[in-house]
Amino acid sequence: MSDKGFIYFVSDVHLGAPALKNNRERELLFARWLDEIKDNVAELYLMGDIFDFWYEYKKVAPRGFTRILGRIADLTDKGIPVHFFTGNHDVWVFDYLAKETGVIVHREQFVTEIRGKKFFLAHGDGLDASDKGYLFLKKIFTSKTLQWMFSRIHPNLAFALAHKWSASSRLSKNDYEGDFMVVQDGMYKFAADFLKTTPVDYFVMGHRHRLANEKMNDNTRFVLLGDWIQTYSYGVFDGEKFELKIYKG
Numbered sequence: 001m002s003d004k005g006f007i008y009f010v011s012d013v014h015l016g017a018p019a020l021k022n023n024r025e026r027e028l029l030f031a032r033w034l035d036e037i038k039d040n041v042a043e044l045y046l047m048g049d050i051f052d053f054w055y056e057y058k059k060v061a062p063r064g065f066t067r068i069l070g071r072i073a074d075l076t077d078k079g080i081p082v083h084f085f086t087g088n089h090d091v092w093v094f095d096y097l098a099k100e101t102g103v104i105v106h107r108e109q110f111v112t113e114i115r116g117k118k119f120f121l122a123h124g125d126g127l128d129a130s131d132k133g134y135l136f137l138k139k140i141f142t143s144k145t146l147q148w149m150f151s152r153i154h155p156n157l158a159f160a161l162a163h164k165w166s167a168s169s170r171l172s173k174n175d176y177e178g179d180f181m182v183v184q185d186g187m188y189k190f191a192a193d194f195l196k197t198t199p200v201d202y203f204v205m206g207h208r209h210r211l212a213n214e215k216m217n218d219n220t221r222f223v224l225l226g227d228w229i230q231t232y233s234y235g236v237f238d239g240e241k242f243e244l245k246i247y248k249g
Contacts, residue, residue: 084105
């Protein structure tokens with residue numbers, strides 16, 4: 001990774017979400033943002049749920065998203081590392097995305113050093129120990145046996161079922177509004193427990209569709225990246241400080 005340029009983080013774009021009516025506009029806006037950062041990005045972290053649904057068959061990949069896939073491939077062709085975290089909506093990434101676009105796929109959270117600072121990076125799903133329902137669903141989603149069985153379904157039916165499921169999700173109900181106390185959130189509590197044994201400068205996550213840049217102690221901040229549904233937000237690290245920004249388009 002180059003010491004020049006900026007490190008960008010973005011999450012929860014939910015491209016192609018059946019519950020939303022402005023998918024084309026949001027895709028064009030996200031493509032424009034990728035165009036605008038391409039000359040000063042040193043590394044890009046796509047922190048999960050970039051696609052509202054993604055499933056790769058052995059010989060079939062999801063239709064659409066060519067603008068975004070092309071721009072990501074342009075970045076990796078220039079030698080810019082692009083990290084793709086699987087989220088709870090696009091967990092079924094296998095080998096196509098990495099081979100075609102050059103992204104580095106991450107299926108689990110991990111700690112890494114970026115310009116001398118220690119980052120804990122994750123989409124965030126599965127870290128809230130109190131969310132028993134989702135923890136059970138995640139076991140289903142990541143089951144190799146059930147993935148094999150799902151792959152036996154014709155893609156037309158499989159995608160129709162997935163889109164119907166997604167259309168009834170929190171996105172359709174605007175279930176990301178209302179009061180939000182970050183220090184009471186299960187992901188924040190996970191970070192606080194993690195800090196007891198491992199020092200971290202920045203916890204950076206998505207999943208919640210909320211914005212937060214909370215000071216945990218003198219050395220640590222807890223960051224939630226928001227989304228590209230209501231906030232159109234992203235994170236940027238210049239080697240000294242981490243900022244959350246809103247993209248105006």
